[in-house]
Amino acid sequence: MRVARQIGQRLVTALPSVAGVIVVTFLLTRILPGDTAAYFAGPAATPAAIEEIRARLGLDQTLPVQFLRYVGDLARGDFGASLTTGQPVLADITARLPASAELVLVALVLAVAIAVPLGIIAALKERSLIDHACRVVATAGVSLPVFFTGLLLVYVFYYILGWAPSPLGRLDVFASAPPTASGFFLIDSLLAGDVETFRATLAQLVLPAATLAIFALAPIARMTRGAMLSVLGSDFVRTARAAGLSPNTVVMGYAFRNAVLPVITTLGMVFSFLLGASVLVEKVFAWPGIGSYAVEALIASDYAPVQGFVLVMAVLYLLLNLCIDILYGLIDPRVRIDA
């Protein structure tokens, strides 16, 4: 009950951010280069047609009126239509979102699974070889252009070694997608009991997910190491050691449980990087997610999908940060979520 109220309070504090995001995306639609109405009317339009479109889009109204219209459209789920696909933007994005979500979540799990143990070991063996390795990985990780890492992995694992399938989308062109339940091919294929498709999906997913994970490793590993170092030096860990608890209990039960909080905080920043980097990775691997959708639209100067994409990404990011805050409150009862 108390948790539910805390979550409600945290939702309220997110409202100004949501308002800010909507204002910014609205402004982005109004500063299009040139005359927006002429743009939407197309190159062969007559002045009369342009005026008609201007009236239909509401561009002849004052800015505040236009803003209210925009908010109203958003509330009805009307993000405009894509000129290239001819579909409503919201429908396109909903259809493509699972592909992006699957990629980013698998990458995050992979990054956490590698970076957290690496950070813990680096902190336990400070100034050892593994500690230095951890630091090199962390500095190199933030310096790697993610699209370049992706191409390197493709070259090594597809072209030279032939281990990975061709980097073209979520499934081989000849394979059929599993029946849609969650939109996540990994889960759907398991639900359908189709082991072959599961394997194929996993094979396609490994390289793009690894590319993103390498990128996300660095901040997580660095933060885990730092947090563990400061906790390991604290009094309660010394007391636990002096009391004769096994090293394992001290490290995992006492130190790590306290070090995990700052690590979760970093996840917010990591998500910002991951969502941005996923656009580049989707382009490299021809991944049919919302990032490549936005890139295709950008190249074709098709603005409605890009604006829809920016809005959806911002809302996703807000929701993820909300989840992190709630998780934080659940793990550490001292933290009041609304604080």
Next chain:
Amino acid sequence: MSAAGISEARAASGLTATLQHARHVITENPVTGFAFALFLLLVVTAILGPSLVPYDPLATDSSASLRPPSARHWFGTDQLGRDIFSRVVVATRLDMIIAVTSVAVVFAAGGLAGIAAGYFGGWTDRIVGRLADTIMAFPLFVLAMGIVAALGNTVTNIVIATAVVNFPLYARLARAEANIRRDAGFVMAARLSGNTDLRILLFHILPNILPIMVVQMSLTMGYAILNAAGLSFIGLGVRPPTPEWGIMVAEGAAGIISGEWWVALFPGLTLMGAVFCFNLLGDGVRDIVDPQRRT
């Protein structure tokens, strides 16, 4: 330290002391020294590169397309037979200009907004804070994409987008630092002697927080280069045939699955090296300017 040493240290003026300290940091930490050397190489390449390269970076030669690296073409040639080494070298100037300009713009805009917010407090503070929060509510690369899409697909707008997404970092740092000094003795003295707020901001507070801001600048240069290269990789800003590292990697992407690794590898490695150099340099500059924050 001997008595002579102490008097010597005292005699050294501020500038010489800084230079001595800089030399100490560079020589003591070989990694920082290496980063400084690499940085010098980048600057020299950016200035002299176009007049040193063996081939015209735009000249196509269909008889020599997709040649692997050789003595004639150190980095090989691309689909149109252009010399990749020449293109990588010439691209340095454009990439550096984009990064330096965007960092300079955000330093001026974010820094001044932050100082004003920290010094005046109240509404100024609230507006700047809300602006920074709103920008931070977006995944930064996604917002940069949206800005370039809205303002138009040009190099100038890449610079603006990169500056905007970095705005919160600078504004928050400058705000915090100015806020600490708002009621410091030297500020009160300046106010008592009749200086205007603007004068105090620009001539008393700004010089004091400059070192910390400079550190921030060198730490964000690497990110600025990555951001710009990422945008041009997806086809924003820089147009072909202009040589730029991000777009060159994009041009070589198709070759990766058919074995022409050199088209994407060399611009990619150069980009990586430049970012790595700036990240190391950032740590080095922090050691020189702000020794207390050494890690």
